[in-house]
Amino acid sequence: xxxxxxxxxxxxxxxxxxxxxxLEEKGAELxxxxxxxxxxAEPVLARLxxxxxxxxxxxxxxxxxxxxxxxxxxANLLWSSVHRNVESVSLWLHGKPxxxxxxxxxxxxx
Numbered sequence: 001x002x003x004x005x006x007x008x009x010x011x012x013x014x015x016x017x018x019x020x021x022x023l024e025e026k027g028a029e030l031x032x033x034x035x036x037x038x039x040x041a042e043p044v045l046a047r048l049x050x051x052x053x054x055x056x057x058x059x060x061x062x063x064x065x066x067x068x069x070x071x072x073x074x075a076n077l078l079w080s081s082v083h084r085n086v087e088s089v090s091l092w093l094h095g096k097p098x099x100x101x102x103x104x105x106x107x108x109x110x
Contacts, residue, residue, distance in 0.1 A: 017043055035056060061106070065100075071091045072090050074087045
């Protein structure tokens with residue numbers, strides 16, 4: 001995960017860290033699962049005040065889960081995945097009670 005530049009409304013900011021911090025400020029419950037904490041993720045993670053951050057050995061799954069929406073796919077949260085690579089993603093609405101329930105359904109063992 002890097003602080004990838006994104007096309008966001010000006011009030012949100014310009015990068016992944018801005019988006020996650022904005023969502024947290026608006027009351028979203030954030031869970032971040034990483035295979036490892038390397039230096040690329042720290043600028044994003046440092047901005048999060050209430051997020052639950054977990055490392056999971058051998059994790060390769062990728063996704064963004066909210067209380068209503070699930071986005072999964074091959075893309076890493078890196079500049080090259082967002083702006084250069086050809087990636088596959090799926091987006092759907094779920095009716096589960098909370099984001100963590102959806103995570104556990106899509107990524108067994110968490």
